[in-house]
Amino acid sequence: MKKGITLKDIARKLNMSVSTVSKSLNNDSTISAITRERVKELADKWNYIANESARHFKLNKSFTIGLIIPDLQDHFFVKAINGIEKIAEAENYNIILTQSHENTCKEESIVNMMIRNRVDGLIAAVTKNTIDMTLFEKFRTVGIPVIHIVREPGNDHFSYVSVNNEEGAFKATNFLIRKGHKRVAYIMGPKTMPISLARFEGYQKALHKNRIPLDEVLIKEVDFSEKETEKAMIALMQLKSPPTAIFTFKNDITLDAIAFLKKKYPDRLNVIDFTDFGNLPLFKYLDHKPVASVEEDFYEVGRQAAVLLFEAINDKSDSDLTIKNIKIPCRLIVNR
Amino acid sequence: MKKGITLKDIARKLNMSVSTVSKSLNNDSTISAITRERVKELADKWNYIANESARHFKLNKSFTIGLIIPDLQDHFFVKAINGIEKIAEAENYNIILTQSHENTCKEESIVNMMIRNRVDGLIAAVTKNTIDMTLFEKFRTVGIPVIHIVREPGNDHFSYVSVNNEEGAFKATNFLIRKGHKRVAYIMGPKTMPISLARFEGYQKALHKNRIPLDEVLIKEVDFSEKETEKAMIALMQLKSPPTAIFTFKNDITLDAIAFLKKKYPDRLNVIDFTDFGNLPLFKYLDHKPVASVEEDFYEVGRQAAVLLFEAINDKSDSDLTIKNIKIPCRLIVNR
DNA sequence: CTGAAAGCGCTTACAG
DNA sequence: CTGAAAGCGCTTACAG
Numbered sequence: 001m002k003k004g005i006t007l008k009d010i011a012r013k014l015n016m017s018v019s020t021v022s023k024s025l026n027n028d029s030t031i032s033a034i035t036r037e038r039v040k041e042l043a044d045k046w047n048y049i050a051n052e053s054a055r056h057f058k059l060n061k062s063f064t065i066g067l068i069i070p071d072l073q074d075h076f077f078v079k080a081i082n083g084i085e086k087i088a089e090a091e092n093y094n095i096i097l098t099q100s101h102e103n104t105c106k107e108e109s110i111v112n113m114m115i116r117n118r119v120d121g122l123i124a125a126v127t128k129n130t131i132d133m134t135l136f137e138k139f140r141t142v143g144i145p146v147i148h149i150v151r152e153p154g155n156d157h158f159s160y161v162s163v164n165n166e167e168g169a170f171k172a173t174n175f176l177i178r179k180g181h182k183r184v185a186y187i188m189g190p191k192t193m194p195i196s197l198a199r200f201e202g203y204q205k206a207l208h209k210n211r212i213p214l215d216e217v218l219i220k221e222v223d224f225s226e227k228e229t230e231k232a233m234i235a236l237m238q239l240k241s242p243p244t245a246i247f248t249f250k251n252d253i254t255l256d257a258i259a260f261l262k263k264k265y266p267d268r269l270n271v272i273d274f275t276d277f278g279n280l281p282l283f284k285y286l287d288h289k290p291v292a293s294v295e296e297d298f299y300e301v302g303r304q305a306a307v308l309l310f311e312a313i314n315d316k317s318d319s320d321l322t323i324k325n326i327k328i329p330c331r332l333i334v335n336r
Numbered sequence: 337m338k339k340g341i342t343l344k345d346i347a348r349k350l351n352m353s354v355s356t357v358s359k360s361l362n363n364d365s366t367i368s369a370i371t372r373e374r375v376k377e378l379a380d381k382w383n384y385i386a387n388e389s390a391r392h393f394k395l396n397k398s399f400t401i402g403l404i405i406p407d408l409q410d411h412f413f414v415k416a417i418n419g420i421e422k423i424a425e426a427e428n429y430n431i432i433l434t435q436s437h438e439n440t441c442k443e444e445s446i447v448n449m450m451i452r453n454r455v456d457g458l459i460a461a462v463t464k465n466t467i468d469m470t471l472f473e474k475f476r477t478v479g480i481p482v483i484h485i486v487r488e489p490g491n492d493h494f495s496y497v498s499v500n501n502e503e504g505a506f507k508a509t510n511f512l513i514r515k516g517h518k519r520v521a522y523i524m525g526p527k528t529m530p531i532s533l534a535r536f537e538g539y540q541k542a543l544h545k546n547r548i549p550l551d552e553v554l555i556k557e558v559d560f561s562e563k564e565t566e567k568a569m570i571a572l573m574q575l576k577s578p579p580t581a582i583f584t585f586k587n588d589i590t591l592d593a594i595a596f597l598k599k600k601y602p603d604r605l606n607v608i609d610f611t612d613f614g615n616l617p618l619f620k621y622l623d624h625k626p627v628a629s630v631e632e633d634f635y636e637v638g639r640q641a642a643v644l645l646f647e648a649i650n651d652k653s654d655s656d657l658t659i660k661n662i663k664i665p666c667r668l669i670v671n672r
Numbered sequence: 673c674t675g676a677a678a679g680c681g682c683t684t685a686c687a688g
Numbered sequence: 689c690t691g692a693a694a695g696c697g698c699t700t701a702c703a704g
Contacts, residue, residue: 004478006681017691022683032689049478052452054681057393058696072414081408085435094449097433099421113430116388142340142385255621282618285591342697353675358699368673390697394680 005048014038025050064094065309066119068110070102070127070151075281076298077125080149083302084123091310093120102127111135115142121309123302125150128193133157145312145321147305150298152194161305161326165195165277168294168330169202169247172275175292175332176245177210179273185218185243187232187253196221196249199277203247218243222253229256237265244272251278251293258288279333292334300328341384350374361386400430401645402455404446406438406463406487411617412634413461416485419638420459427646429456438463447471451478457645459638461486464529469493481648481657483641486634488530497641497662501531501613504630504666505538505583508611511628511668512581513546515609521554521579523568523589532557532585535613539583554579558589565592573601580608587614587629594624615669628670636664 007025011018016035023031024039025048042048056062065088069077081097088095096119100107107127114122115138122139124146133154139146140157148160176184186203189196200219207214217239220232236243248254254276261269274290283289304326312321343361347354352371359367360375361384378384392398401424405413417433424431432455436443443463450458451474458475460482469490475482476493484496512520522539525532536555543550553575556568572579584590590612597605610626619625640662648657 008681018682019684019692020690022681023690026683028684030689035689047477049448049451051454051681053389053393053398053454054696055683057389057680057698058682058684060696062389072408072417073411075409075411078408082435094432094453095434096430098431099418112385115385117430118387118389141383255618259621280618282591282616282622285595286618286621287623344697354698355676355700356674358697359674362699364700366673371673387697390680391699393682393696394698394700396680 004051005043005046006051010039010042010046010048014042060118062118062120063092064096064117064119065306065313066110066114066117066122066124067095067097068100068107068114068122068124068126069097070100070125072099076278076296077150079298080125080302080305083299083304084306085302087303087306087310093310100127102129104129104132108135111138115139115144119144121313122146123305123309124148126153127151130154145309147309147312149301149305156323156325159308159321159324159326161301161308161324162195162328163296163298163301163330164327165198165330166202166205167327168277168296168332169199170206171202171330171332172277172292172294173203173206173247174209175334176247176273176275177206177212179245179291181243181245181273182212183215183218183241183243183245184212185220185236185246187220187222187229187246187248187257189221189249190223191221199249222249224250224252226256226259229253230260233257233260234264237268246272246274248274248276248290251276251280251290254290255286262288275332283335289335292332295331295333297328297330304328340387341379341382342387346375346378346382346384350378396454398454398456399428400432400453400455401642401649402446402450402453402458402460403431403433404436404443404450404458404460404462405433406436406461408435412614412632413486415634416461416638416641419635419640420642421638423639423642423646429646436463438465440465440468444471447474451475451480455480457649458482459641459645460484462489463487466490481645483645483648485637485641492659492661495644495657495660495662497637497644497660498531498664499632499634499637499666500663501534501666502538502541503663504613504632504668505535506542507538507666507668508613508628508630509539509542509583510545511670512583512609512611513542513548515581515627517579517581517609518548519551519554519577519579519581520548521556521572521582523556523558523565523582523584523593525557525585526559527557535585558585560586560588562592562595565589566596569593569596570600573604582608582610584610584612584626587612587616587626590626591622598624611668619671625671628668631667631669633664633666640664 007018007021011021021039024036098110104127121144131154136146146158148158150162153160173184188200204214222228222232254274275292276290277294279293279295308324343354343357347357357375360372434446440463457480467490472482482494484494486498489496509520524536540550558564558568590610611628612626613630615629615631644660
């Protein structure tokens, strides 16, 4: 890279000290207006571009926050990113955005890279398989604040922002019951996912509130593959008293379940009502879809996580920060 | 941020010079094995984490490339990102990923930020409205290489990697003609988009090769909004000789066009064949879809752009780099 | 094989 | 109001 203009070059040309030039460009009040003008004029003329990396180094701040996302293809992560971006921009911070691709090794190398590069803070959604949190504890050791989003960290040493899964599941289940359904199944995600359990909680509360006993045979666990969902659907439909409504963990499952009905039980297609989490953009083009979906406000998740992070970054005191756990409310969107 | 361990701390403790410590950790061959071991041992014990930003500053390289994307919600950009990531990772480079949100002001501030932060290279897909390229010329002035992807830059001062739009359009149109269609419409994107014209080129070539005269009334221009597409469809369907097949600029248009037929011309729904660009993940759940779609390999676009970029970054010679223009071939995917 | 020294481009407390 | 000086944490050409 060609060498750029430096403060020194400007100072030499103007017969001033580097300090004066630096102060002029930073609008330091101790500099006379005339000097400031002369400096700025030449800087302009010479297209001086400050070397931020030198400045960061000197100030021992990178003005950069790290962001680890499992996969950018999941559009809800992108919404969270946008929320984070909004705040970071206002704080004049850069974001170094990375994907772990659900790979814990990659996650580890990213975390180390972030520390080596001395990011001022980190926001992370861990991989599906992350259980060991020592990786992130490292950040605390060196004094870099960390906020987790969407995916729950394995312990309560970290602040965590996500949507209110339990509340959403309650609304989705309650909606089906209010519609008159008594046999409401739940096709859940892996029990290893804390979110999956939180939604199960909400499902149970809705049943309980409406005095419907929990029937274990109506609970199915899947891994999100089409095959597993089909297996769950076969089992449900072969019950002597099959469900008349199904609440699923997320859109993708609903779509596979509906595709299954279309193929094997076309007569039930317009009878069984679905609700779920998510709100896919292509929904309007589908002929068969859930009657209602829980919409998660991931933009707000990202925004609030960033707010928390900057509170920590800008906190001058040396005291450890209080761990916060924020749950953004969910809305139930009824599809016509 | 708490102060971390530095080379100096280690040097002091071991009664060595900072140079020796630095060289030991960098496996410099002039250092004796025993010294190297002692240094590494203490570094390990003390959890020494090198300060990359100091190193970057010293070496006058950021080991970071900038990436400007209009919008992460567009999944094809994410594929390009993954291709870029692959190469950057191999080169041990970080990526600073930003979104312009199709806003030229934001684009400008990002570009300036990138220069101030002295990225070693830049890959950019410009906004829909970017016509002024002086912004990017700036990079050349300071010697930072730039590669454009997906969205064509306004002039030929920049290397550019994208898919072969003309070829894709040719295949999509030719497929319809081979299927027996003689009246093939083209619903194109804005004529201001170079890509739109490239596809028009391919459409025309396919007609020409099959000795079908171009009929201007079958060409419609839309801005991707549902309303515009409806208007185009109304005009097409009211022709005395309406099209029997339609090639559209992209999936989104096809979906709106099909939705229109479903509503207004249900009898034509299964008669009119569509082809287009794109390959939406939800396609399998749709009842009505294009008969074939041009699949664009954006991963490869990103990968090759990154390869070009690193050629430029690692090029020691001072000579200006040759401008390259790479077009990745497209495949036509036939939907059953 | 090891170390002293210079320097990357800035900022800032301090002296004048 | 301006400037000399120190220093952020590293790397590297050079001397010994």
